[in-house]
Amino acid sequence: MRLRALLETDALGLRLLGGQDELDRTVRGVMTTDLRDPSRYLSGGELVLTGLAWRRDASDSEPFVRILAGAGVAGLAAGEAELGDIPADLVEACDHHRLPLFAVHETVAFATITEHVVRQVSGERAGDLAAVVDRHRRLMTSGPAGGGPEVVLDLLTSDLDLRAWVLSPTGRQIAGAGTPLPGPLGATLAGHHLAATRTGRRAPHRAAVAGTTYSLFPIRNTGRGAVPAARDVRESVLSDWLLAVEADASDWPAARLDLLQGVTQLIAVERDRREAARTVRRRLAQEVLELVQAGAAPAEIAARLRVAAPVLLPGLGVAPQWQVVVARVDWTAADATAPGGVPGDIAGGPVAQALLEEILVDPAVSGPDSADRIAVAHTGEEAIALVPLPAGPAPLPDTVGDATDTDADADAGLPADGDGAVRETGTRAPAAAGAGTGAGTGAGAKPGTGAAPTAAPQDPALHADALLAAVREPLSAGLADDGRLTLGVSAAVHSAEGLRGALEEARHARRVAAARPGRVCAAGHHELASHVLLLPFVPDDVRRAFTARLLDPLRDYDRRHRAELIETLEAFLDCDGSWTRCAARLHLHVNTLRYRVGRIEQLTGRDLSRLEDKLDFFLALRMS
Numbered sequence: 001m002r003l004r005a006l007l008e009t010d011a012l013g014l015r016l017l018g019g020q021d022e023l024d025r026t027v028r029g030v031m032t033t034d035l036r037d038p039s040r041y042l043s044g045g046e047l048v049l050t051g052l053a054w055r056r057d058a059s060d061s062e063p064f065v066r067i068l069a070g071a072g073v074a075g076l077a078a079g080e081a082e083l084g085d086i087p088a089d090l091v092e093a094c095d096h097h098r099l100p101l102f103a104v105h106e107t108v109a110f111a112t113i114t115e116h117v118v119r120q121v122s123g124e125r126a127g128d129l130a131a132v133v134d135r136h137r138r139l140m141t142s143g144p145a146g147g148g149p150e151v152v153l154d155l156l157t158s159d160l161d162l163r164a165w166v167l168s169p170t171g172r173q174i175a176g177a178g179t180p181l182p183g184p185l186g187a188t189l190a191g192h193h194l195a196a197t198r199t200g201r202r203a204p205h206r207a208a209v210a211g212t213t214y215s216l217f218p219i220r221n222t223g224r225g226a227v228p229a230a231r232d233v234r235e236s237v238l239s240d241w242l243l244a245v246e247a248d249a250s251d252w253p254a255a256r257l258d259l260l261q262g263v264t265q266l267i268a269v270e271r272d273r274r275e276a277a278r279t280v281r282r283r284l285a286q287e288v289l290e291l292v293q294a295g296a297a298p299a300e301i302a303a304r305l306r307v308a309a310p311v312l313l314p315g316l317g318v319a320p321q322w323q324v325v326v327a328r329v330d331w332t333a334a335d336a337t338a339p340g341g342v343p344g345d346i347a348g349g350p351v352a353q354a355l356l357e358e359i360l361v362d363p364a365v366s367g368p369d370s371a372d373r374i375a376v377a378h379t380g381e382e383a384i385a386l387v388p389l390p391a392g393p394a395p396l397p398d399t400v401g402d403a404t405d406t407d408a409d410a411d412a413g414l415p416a417d418g419d420g421a422v423r424e425t426g427t428r429a430p431a432a433a434g435a436g437t438g439a440g441t442g443a444g445a446k447p448g449t450g451a452a453p454t455a456a457p458q459d460p461a462l463h464a465d466a467l468l469a470a471v472r473e474p475l476s477a478g479l480a481d482d483g484r485l486t487l488g489v490s491a492a493v494h495s496a497e498g499l500r501g502a503l504e505e506a507r508h509a510r511r512v513a514a515a516r517p518g519r520v521c522a523a524g525h526h527e528l529a530s531h532v533l534l535l536p537f538v539p540d541d542v543r544r545a546f547t548a549r550l551l552d553p554l555r556d557y558d559r560r561h562r563a564e565l566i567e568t569l570e571a572f573l574d575c576d577g578s579w580t581r582c583a584a585r586l587h588l589h590v591n592t593l594r595y596r597v598g599r600i601e602q603l604t605g606r607d608l609s610r611l612e613d614k615l616d617f618f619l620a621l622r623m624s
Helices: 058-071 088-096 110-125 127-134 149-160 183-198 254-277 279-293 298-312 348-359 406-412 464-469 472-479 498-514 525-529 540-561 565-574 579-586 590-604 611-623
Strands: 014-018 029-032 046-050 075-079 101-104 164-167 173-176 205-209 212-219 241-245 321-331 375-379 382-389 483-489 520-524
Touching (some): 088 101, 149 164, 149 254, 183 472, 279 298, 279 375, 279 382, 464 472, 472 483, 472 520, 498 520, 540 565, 565 590
Parallel strands (some): 029 046, 046 075, 483 520
Antiparallel strands (some): 164 241, 205 212, 212 241
């Protein structure tokens, strides 16, 4: 389509500010951006839409317009909602570079312009897939009459013989045509996409997995939704969807690439609509969180929980148990010379909020609505999830209870008989997705023991490690070398009064996770009653000195004589000092074991019959 055709459509609300002689330029696509340098996302011929968030002062207009002109864009449309009138310096810069400039009336959404351009461009250029654009209204509707992203993906398959899937940043399938994408493959593709995005490579990204080639297209914010266009790629890389197509797009003609870009823009409109639908759940979580942090009366908190329960668990007669999950994303200082890097700090709270909403979705449940029962707020740099749990099994005798109040429990519609804590299971968030029937692998076993599980197999509580097991690979790629995700999980509580303790418990667990090495770390409430809580906070110099004093003599002796004293010490402590069991485990004669233990005591000056010395050795091995 030609630029001048945009002025002929009154519904678009465009007003020409300059470039009258350039209106015969061909528009091949549309892009919304507020990046100061969007060149890596431009291929030429785009109508660029901007809300002017990139402009800090008059000197910013010239370099921004120069970049657009150099990339060969067709024109620039600037919204009036942010600054009112379009700045004169921007008009002057566009005139200097002969770039047509339009003003977009504040009542017109960028999504409206995007839909119009995609419809016109696709209809003119791609007759083989015109149905995608002709039926785009179905993408915007929900329920049986709609179909969402699946409509577009079905047409890609039927009209172009392309298999495609919409994936979340963790690789969870949101939509697909035909055979579902295996979970591990989705995580691998998401990891490829996030790694390529962080390095600034231009999309589509190519990924070869198990002999099959996939092309990965980003699905970004389309306009003035709740989330402004990112100034730094790290602000959105962990929340944007992607379109994975089973094909090698490196040799595609420009027309087909433009067509797929149009498809991603249509899906982005749906993504933004569903993002807006989370507002109610986020507000519920924020209200409860503010009451808890302010020390409100349990009855007042219980009243808010009664409001939240029907929204998060429809059809439930009484309020369920609750767990609190706290997450934080930390970035090192941005490097202005790196791809996508700009000076300044990045707000971690919104990033962690979007990421936690994704992590808490059951990976076995596909579809964009599978997060409808997750309420996540953010305060400062933290994201805090209020996770409802369906009625689970009775608490175990060795669980740690919360201080419950019978009257408050009754007021909240919660059962008041029994302890306030529930043991964790090995499942990942089945309750958050509404399943509540995940198998409890390892449930009820005490940390660090081989005790058999004792909890019921359908215990719905969340487990810290299991939450991250399926998403660690892609998230590590998105965090790259300058980001960290840490997560803490509380025990489940029955009462409104117990939420304050659960919140503090989750925060303490997250701090334990933050003290560990690695890009993606989690800790659960059970670790707060263990020596594991203390070890991460021992200063590195004290840690090194302590372990060196006890273990270095044994390591040196092992290197010289291959005596396996370290292995013997670990086995002896693990067997609680039992000579018979330790000798059997190491396949040694008891006299040989006694000789080795004697050598350990001689080299270190310690006595392994004393509890204090056993404890020192145990801690040294754990810290080494």
